[in-house]
Amino acid sequence: MLEIKNLSAGYGKVQVLHGVSIEVPKGRVVTLIGSNGAGKTTTMRAVSGMIAPTAGEIILNGKRIDGMESYDIARRGLAHSPEGRRVFATMTVTDNLHLGAFPRYTGSRPKGDVAADLERAFALFPRLKERREQLAGTLSGGEQQMLAMARATMLNPDVMLLDEPSMGLAPILVAEVFRIIERLKEQGVTMLLVEQFAAAALGVADYGYVLENGRISLHGPAEKLRNDPAVKAAYLGGGH
Numbered sequence: 001m002l003e004i005k006n007l008s009a010g011y012g013k014v015q016v017l018h019g020v021s022i023e024v025p026k027g028r029v030v031t032l033i034g035s036n037g038a039g040k041t042t043t044m045r046a047v048s049g050m051i052a053p054t055a056g057e058i059i060l061n062g063k064r065i066d067g068m069e070s071y072d073i074a075r076r077g078l079a080h081s082p083e084g085r086r087v088f089a090t091m092t093v094t095d096n097l098h099l100g101a102f103p104r105y106t107g108s109r110p111k112g113d114v115a116a117d118l119e120r121a122f123a124l125f126p127r128l129k130e131r132r133e134q135l136a137g138t139l140s141g142g143e144q145q146m147l148a149m150a151r152a153t154m155l156n157p158d159v160m161l162l163d164e165p166s167m168g169l170a171p172i173l174v175a176e177v178f179r180i181i182e183r184l185k186e187q188g189v190t191m192l193l194v195e196q197f198a199a200a201a202l203g204v205a206d207y208g209y210v211l212e213n214g215r216i217s218l219h220g221p222a223e224k225l226r227n228d229p230a231v232k233a234a235y236l237g238g239g240h
């Protein structure tokens, strides 16, 4: 479904990713683990077209998308819930969600029933339903994070990139975010997940990759990584 092959990318003259390869099969949840600054967010930005890869191939549903504009990539069915609560502050919750569905109107994918999907999103995120007419900028940080996630679901994506959906949230909301990820998984949504809570991410994921200084150092079934002594020592201790 999503294949990343030998991806290199960076910012200006600074190369961050050095030949990263990741496969996200249909219906699976894959997690990308790594320390701060390893290049997880850069990987997601390159996949969704926010930055242009300098080498490698990104293939979505059998078609190359590397080098395409973000909007074209979204139209082809890839949704990105970016790090750090990127919502449209002066628009309502409902309008933010409609914007998430907008690329469905112009691509070749079936448009589907946007109104029904809005109700489905509200069922998944009841907090947002209660606040549907509120301006997004007036939501709490945690609610904005959920809105970014919910907006990504409105694309009805073939693949969803989730970058640190629980960042900065109170523990009760972290648990809710993971419950929502579980529900999305049950619904068959294909996901590439980056999470500070690596143990919890490996709990929901089928497969995992470890990124170190812009290179994949290890990958394997999530269960195996969870029990790997080196992974445990580096990523599953206290702060992660």
Ligand SMILES: Nc1ncnc2c1ncn2[C@@H]1O[C@H](COP(=O)(O)OP(=O)(O)O)[C@@H](O)[C@H]1O
Residues within 6 Å of the ligand: 011, 014, 016, 034, 035, 036, 037, 038, 039, 040, 041, 042, 043
């Ligand atoms: N917009 C940017 N401009 C320049 N360098 C950046 C930018 N964003 C991230 N970096 C650098 O790229 C590297 C990888 O960052 P990032 O992908 O955000 O890591 P992670 O998400 O794994 O914490 C870091 O060294 C970071 O400083």
Ligand SMILES: [Mg+2]
Residues within 6 Å of the ligand: 040, 041, 042, 083, 164
């Ligand atoms: Mg990051």
